[in-house]
Amino acid sequence: MSPPGAPIRIALADDQAIVRAGLRALLERQGVDVVIEADDGEPLLAQLATTPVDAVLSDVRMPGVDGIELVRRLRDRGDATPVLLLTTFDDSELLLRAAAAGAQGFLLKDAAPEDLREAIARVAAGETLLQPVSTEPVRARYRYHADDAPTERFSPREVAILRLLAGGYSNKEIARAMFLAEGTVKNYVSAILDKLGTRDRTRAVLKAITLRVI
Structure with a gap:
């Protein structure tokens, strides 16, 4: 965990380079450090083995190791790093699968920037954040x-x-x-x-x- 007052350190996974770049720029302006970045769950898992972070921010749907499989593999190897999954699909079945795999958070990609920053902070602090419906x-x-x-x-x-x-x-x-x-x-x-x-x-x-x- 980062010391109190230090920026939140996260790992970011999304198969679209332009989305990763946008998320990185957005989050770094809000005091979140993206210290690991990958286009698939597989390389992210490898980097997480040697580089600790406060939370993982991952797309749900990716070729190769997707977000839910990423969570499952982390938990299987005893890594309890909180994971916040992002999706463009308001699909309640994904929520159930994500929760069952061990994800702490699930958020739609159309969330406001400040809501995303808050979600990362809350998940990193040990909270569970699930958003199955548009409120x-x-x-x-x-x-x-x-x-x-x-x-x-x-x-x-x-x-x-x-x-x-x-x-x-x-x-x-x-x-x-x-x-x-x-x-x-x-x-x-x-x-x-x-x-x-x-x-x-x-x-x-x-x-x-x-x-x-x-």
Whole structure:
């Protein structure tokens, strides 16, 4: 890990050179050091063996070793470096596969630059960040007053479960993705509904999105 106050050090993988160049320029302007760069997961894995980083930023879809296989191989060799996967596809199945492989983050490529920087910082700090659905249209449609805000803060695990609920996943699917017992997930969902003061999952997700819990 980088010392407190030091730039975040990341490894970057994307098969398109122009995308890598754009991401590098964007991130370095925001105080993120791209210390490893590759067009495929294979060379990235080789470099990570000798060059530690705070996080990996990788495209999901690449020829050769793709982003999800990259995560799987890292975890198989005992490397717990956080991985944030980027994709142009709003595909909820990818989210489930990424979470199951051991990725800490999943973000659409159309995210705002400041959101990408924040996502990298949060993942590097040990948080889980999953974005299975586009949330701005929901926020534009629904509004809640400050009085409706949850009375208790949500844990990182509860936020991760809320994001999976937003993707339409069942308790069984969430349990599989997060390596939890299905009964444990059911208990988490009940606690989430209580905190949000809602009676069903759909209203909980809508309220969580409009209140920027997710």
